[in-house]
Amino acid sequence: MMTSVREVLLDQLAACHNDESWFKSSKTILEDISVAEAIWKTEGNSSSVWEIANHLIFWNEMWLRRFINDDIVEENKIENDETFELDHTKINEKGWNETKLRLHVGFLEWRDMISNCEVSKLERRIPSYFNAQWWNVISNLCIHNAYHIGQMMLLKKLMKQIDFN
Structure with missing residues (x-):
């Protein structure tokens, strides 16, 4: 039997x-990271775990909206670097938990959307995005997530060498 898209x-x-x-999931990586660890950066590293989570939330939500709205192009006035930024007024336990929940819910929404959409939707082309098919864009979105989840895992491993207390 052949596996479906x-x-x-x-x-x-x-x-x-x-x-x-094959790799640790975002949920596993983020579940025991404190606020101090979430905002920590290595010397010369431009992003913290929290900033990476913000970046993933931005792109996952943006593409989900496009999928739901059948490719209604959003005017994107945000530069990619801005998608990593932290709201410094929310750097606390509540803000960190909200960020983790938002990332989690985004994955659940994507999975629900894929589970319940017509196969023809996945095969449909996106004229405004290189005429790519939706299944291809979503697959690349997953690769994008995996790349950044790897960055978060590396940061978490490096954190073990530091005393955050």
């Missing part, structure tokens, strides 16, 4: 979200 996308989303497979 839907099954592959759901598998990729699960791996990024909460399925322990």
